[in-house]
Amino acid sequence: MADFDAIVVGSGCAGPVAAYELAKAGRSVLVVERGNVCGAKNVSGGRLYTHSLRAVFPDFAQSAPLERRIVRERISMLASDAATTLDVSDELMRDQRYESYSVLRARFDPWLAGQAEQAGAEFINGIAVESLLKQDGRVSGVRAGEDEITADVVLLCDGVNSLLVPQAVDAGRPTPDQVAVGIKHVIGLPEKVISDRSLCADGEGMAWLFVGDATQGRIGGGFLYTNRDTISIGLVATVSDLVDADTPIYQLLDDFKRHPSVAPMIAGGTVLEHSGHLVAEGGYDAMPPLVGDGVLLAGESALMCVNAGYTVRGMDFAIAAGQQAGRSAAAALEAGDTSATGLAGYRSALEDSFVLKDLKLLRRVPRFMENTPRIFGTYPALARDAMRSLFLVDGTPMNPVRRSMLPLARRVGYLNLARDLSRGVKAL
Ligand SMILES: Cc1cc2nc3c(=O)[nH]c(=O)nc-3n(C[C@H](O)[C@H](O)[C@H](O)COP(=O)(O)OP(=O)(O)OC[C@H]3O[C@@H](n4cnc5c(N)ncnc54)[C@H](O)[C@@H]3O)c2cc1C
Known part of the structure; x- marks a missing residue:
């Protein structure tokens, strides 16, 4: 027995x-x-x-x-000097059926x-x-x-x-292209400061994901989650892509934390915990x-x-x-x-x-990410330039929006844009 x-x-x-x-x-x-x-x-x-x-x-x-019920969702495309951000808040995030917590x-x-x-x-x-x-x-x-x-x-x-x-x-x-390495800091800050900076009530929080300059163009991304009196901030980067990177991942994380769109969230905080772990990325196949x-x-x-x-x-x-x-x-x-x-x-x-x-x-997502490096470099820069053409005003005569956007699309190539979009839609 x-x-x-x-x-x-x-x-x-x-x-x-x-x-x-x-x-x-x-x-x-x-x-x-x-x-x-x-x-x-x-x-x-x-x-x-x-x-x-x-x-x-x-x-x-x-x-x-x-820690906190997540009621605010942000996704940013990061260029080195700008962020183009989708910011979502939705009452349904408070519905038991869809709830998530840090x-x-x-x-x-x-x-x-x-x-x-x-x-x-x-x-x-x-x-x-x-x-x-x-x-x-x-x-x-x-x-x-x-x-x-x-x-x-x-x-x-x-x-x-x-x-x-x-x-x-x-x-x-798992092979190096089927796993990513994750690195994370937990940063202590007063509860009220975190609530104010994330535009959330006490007890409620924000999930913020980043693509682009967070990993300095490498396959992967950044994350920031607000906890009760700490913030979890980190990076995930595919191992096979990271092995030949000049910058080690701990340096990528330090640079990410200094990014002008990220730094104000954690300003004045103290690093309480540092950790690293692998994470599976190979998916169903x-x-x-x-x-x-x-x-x-x-x-x-x-x-x-x-x-x-x-x-x-x-x-x-x-x-x-x-x-x-x-x-x-x-x-x-x-x-x-x-x-x-x-x-x-x-x-x-x-x-x-x-x-x-x-x-x-979602079985096609890993290959889509691997085969579409433009997501991690070109597109965040493109998004920044598109937003600049809309939001920067210096008194010189404006261009019609289409005249500002077309050169940007040409920079990537219409065929590449169409191909990436179609692959992305199929993968998701
Ligand atoms: C940086 C990072 C960010 C992530 N972000 C999220 C997120 O926001 N949301 C989300 O849902 N998921 C996230 N994940 C993924 C999530 O953490 C994992 O998918 C989840 O923890 C898997 O749970 P598990 O029980 O399978 O394995 P684990 O939680 O890893 O637990 C495995 C356990 O087995 C133990 N163990 C291992 N080998 C042995 C052994 N030989 N003998 C005895 N014990 C052993 C380990 O010590 C560990 O306690 C993230 C992962 C990382 C690394």
């Missing part, structure tokens, strides 16, 4: 939710987390769309450590783990799972430190940089198989994350996948079949949910 019905590797977003579902179904479940405390190793820009959290914990808002993982992850613990899951912290145990080709447990612990099913919720996925299913490690004999993959271990330029989503995917993984594992344990066939309901459940539907819909 195995030591546990189920072992969950990793306690980020997917792991505790999977463990919660298993414990709720009356199963013995052990979570192994390498961080000394849950959340210690984890990084997010910080915006959580809460629909999937609500599906697991309907009353989460009463106890979860949420979160800090150092606070959020322990809360999530606490929910699983209260439901009966056991936790071991501070030890990494080094390898998977196998019996007759099927996963039968984990090796962690000195210990070999067995289980009828193992759930890999160990995030994007999983060393265990290649041992579990027929998949390699890069995903490994989701089940093997005795094993399931949930969250970013299976590369469930999208960066569509206007939004970054990984946490809501991980939570929803963790829920389905826990439920499917519990059903397979009940049926006495945790082979790949017995666990196959997991993939079907995700295919019916937004998780695989959204990942599939």
Whole structure:
């Protein structure tokens, strides 16, 4: 007999939710987390769309450590000396159905783990799972430190940089074009100052994404989220594109923080935290198989994350996948079949949910970004010049708008513009 019905590797977003579902179904479940405390190793820009959290914990808002409800959305195309910004506020962002919150993982992850613990899951912290145990080709447990612990099913919720996925299913490690590196500072400022600067009421906040000069033309972008009394600011840049960059990413972040459109938001603040992490970017076509004999993959271990330029989503995917993984594992344990066939309901459940539907819909985005470098340099400069022709007035006679815009379009080439637009529309 195995030591546990189920072992969950990793306690980020997917792991505790999977463990919660298993414990709720009356199963013995052990979570192994390498961080000394849950959340210690984890990084997010910080915006959580809460629909999937609500599906697991309907009353989460009463106890979860949420920072600010996001009610203002900004997207900027950054040139080195200008920003062209779309600024959206919408009452529907306050509607429960569409709600999203800024979160800090150092606070959020322990809360999530606490929910699983209260439901009966056991936790071991501070030890990494080094390898998977196998019996007759099927996963039968984990090796962690000195210990070999067995289980009828193992759930890999160990995030994007999983060393265990290649041992579990027929998949390699993600390639440098399928992952980006993220770097982030958390900057402390008084609550009122943050509210005023983001034009938000206390308790409400802003999500601001940047493309262009944030990464100095490299594939990727910047983010800024307002928390209660801190601001999360950072960059995400594709690894394969960054390797031959002259400027290291920490320098890119310092330059980004000094950009004239960004600096006033964080002026006078103190850097409280500095972190870095990989983030999955390969999308649907890069995903490994989701089940093997005795094993399931949930969250970013299976590369469930999208960066569509206007939004970054990984946490809501991980939570929803963790829920389905826990439920499917519990059903397979009940049926006495945790082979790949017995666990196959997991993939079907995700295919019916937004998780695989959204990942599939946005499958062209990674290639579109990679093949359209103009998004990160030419277009932000073009947007700046177009806005200059509208908004700068010096008393010399004006040109008709069309006469100002046509030379700008010619600079890129009509064919290139049409091609990029058509590819962008298809990708999104
Ligand atoms: C810079 C950045 C910005 C982002 N911004 C956003 C955002 O704004 N919104 C959003 O929704 N998503 C965002 N994401 C993505 C999001 O953070 C991830 O998709 C999400 O955290 C994935 O959850 P997960 O549970 O699969 O993995 P993780 O949260 O990474 O958790 C994996 C856990 O497994 C543990 N672990 C790993 N290996 C082992 C091992 N061998 N043994 C034991 N434990 C192990 C880790 O310590 C960790 O606790 C961002 C990511 C980055 C890096």
